[in-house]
Amino acid sequence: MTTTFGATPFTNEPFTTPPLSDERLATLVTALRGVLADDQVLLAKTDRYNRARVPAPFPVHRWSERVPDVVVMPTSTEQVAQVVRIANDLKVPVVPRDGGTGLTDGAVPMHRGIVVDVKKMNQIHELDLVHRTVTVGTGINMLKLNERLAPHGLFYPDDPASYPCSLVGGRIGTSGWSLIGSRYGHTRDLVLSFDHVLPTGDVLHVGDGIGQQISKSSSGYQLKHLFMGHQGTLGIATRATLKLFPKPEAELSPFWAFDNYDDAHACTGALARAGVATFAGAVLFDEHKVAYLRRDDEAYIPQPADVRALVCAVMYGYEDEVRAGGRRLFRIAKEHGARYLGDEISEGDWAARHDRYATPLHGRTKDGQVIPMSWHCEDASITFANLPAVSRAWHEILADLRRRTDVFDDWGMFAYTNTSTGVDYLTEIDVGIWEQRLDEAAWAAWVEAKRAIAQVAIASGGSMSACHGSCREGEVDLLPQELGRGFDVMLDVKRVLDPNNIMNPGKYLLDRAYDRSTDAHR
Incomplete structure (x- = not known):
């Protein structure tokens, strides 16, 4: 017998599942x-x-x-x-x-x-210093895990914005994306294997081959990726073996200012293609994002009005490598007209990358009224050459949404390298949502906008999600198309x-x- 819960399982119309009797x-x-x-x-x-x-x-x-x-x-x-x-x-x-x-x-x-x-499955079961792996319960988070690894000179480099509070199991279930993934890989690359409870209650060991610590096997189907990123629809990961790396001696995170988006975009691509071994990522902030930071972020040192875009590059590694790589990236940035923002902003902003996840932020209505809004973002994977066109189209969609309702605000976009080659980028548009004013009409408008944003991503040859998943109203409607x-x-x-x-x-x-x-x- 199969079971479908809810009254309208094949539409996005509102429905209610009653509590159990x-x-x-x-x-x-x-x-x-x-x-x-x-x-x-x-x-x-x-x-x-x-x-x-x-x-x-x-x-x-x-x-x-x-x-x-x-x-x-x-x-x-x-x-x-x-x-x-x-x-x-x-x-x-x-x-x-x-x-x-x-x-x-x-x-x-x-x-x-x-x-x-x-969350109670948060133990470290085995730390293997010879093979540089650790086996953990999936209820542990990366912050606590790395505190335990630090005395051994090792770390687990899965570094999402939600690093202090997201758990290993959730990273597996969403196939998470890491801020330093261009250097170390993302969750799918860092998880060697895991025990997984299937929807029937059977237990499966997922990984390459049968061993816990094998990173490459050609035996049978490659099932690991199937059981990552399914958003909990194919079971529950319970115990995982993870790759570990030497804790880097040095990191460098320079921020540069530009007076136009096109130069910043070109510079971002050049940084990603520079071939620097310690390169951990490059991120491009557009004019709308700079305006939001200038207007609303009390922790940010405001930039002059002629700053229309920002670029950040990140490097991790041994000190001599980072110094050499840093000189190369600074030279590339200068050739593209960049202005270095200085150590205080660069080090401080990168260090604060986890601090404001899922907190109430200042937003503005279309009339300019400043009120508390919750933060959300729509994400996609977009190839480098298509970033400018996608950016323009997405901002037009949000501008139309703002004309129709006061509930939403455009907080700008950023694009972040998915890999060290810079071929495609996690591309996000941040949206403020006045949740106290959210009702059926505003929700319908939001779902329509989400669908339009996803359609632009697919039409550009990209994917409508790079990391968060596309499993809910709006973008999910286009999943069969993609x-x-x-x-x-x-x-x-x-x-x-x-x-x-x-x-x-x-x-x-x-x-x-x-x-x-x-x-x-x-």
Whole structure:
């Protein structure tokens, strides 16, 4: 029997999944307490409400419709597997939650059910100094892990903006992107293997070959990437083995100012193509982003009005390498008309790269009124040559959105190298959202804008998401267009691995894998 939760599984129209009936909830809790301790099964309103929100602009005016029925906090792979088996038996949705920092609502329980919070699985199980690997529970975050690794002169270089609060398991489930990925690789490159609970409750070891520490195998299908970036729709990672690197002796993060976007864009590409071995990334901030920083960021030293774009390059490595590479990049920047902003701004702004994730920020209405807004961004992978055209098109979309409503503000764009070759860029447009004014009309306008932003990315030959995922309203509508036959394969995989549609239903249009006639009644 397959199960599709919710009243309208094949559209983006608002719908509500009711809470479990008292009888079904009692049956579920009794079963869960048979495999978990009482303090691992949470029913209090505060426990459930606190796990129903993420930083993304989930429609907060309908927030109460997405509160889980129960939260569980397992401590082992076997406990996770037992919870998932119970969910299959009782046909109750399961949603994994790690740090809850995702920007496409992957951890929001669209159809209530069980939220599996992995934060108690935060142990370091094995540190192998010979092979430079560490095996951890997926509930640990990179900050705490690196504190433990520092005395050994090693670090785990997965460095998202949400570094202090996102967890290893969430990074696997979203196939996360790292700020220094051009030097060390992104999550998919840094995770060697992991134990994974499938939607049926079976346990699979995912990696190259059967070993935990193997980085390359040609045995069979390469399954690791299949079980990364699925947004919790194909199971739950519980224990992972990660690559470690020597902690860098030096880092350099110069910021340069430009009086026009075109020169800054050209310089960014030249920096990425310079072939510097310690190159960890280059980022381009456009005029709208500079204006936002000048207007609203109290921690930022404002730039003169003639500064229309900023470029930052980042290098990590041994001191002699970074010095040599830095001289080359400074020479390239000067040739493109750059003006160095100085050590104070450069070091301070790079050091503060994690500090303001998911915090209320100052926004402006279309009439100029300054009010608190929440931050969101739409992201895509865009090739270098197409960045200027995509930037113009995206700002036009937001300008139209702002003309229609006071709820949104354009906070500018940045483009960040995905690889050391600079072929494509994580491209984000930051948006302020006045959540207190968010209603059905504003939400519909936002979804329309998200869809238009994604369409521009696809039309440019890019991908509509570089890191956050495209699993919710708006951009998700274009997933079949971007992936073509690949989307049909996704449906096939989902149907085979999750016959009861238990894992995170409502995401990635995967409910289409199931027959409407088998809709379940809660």
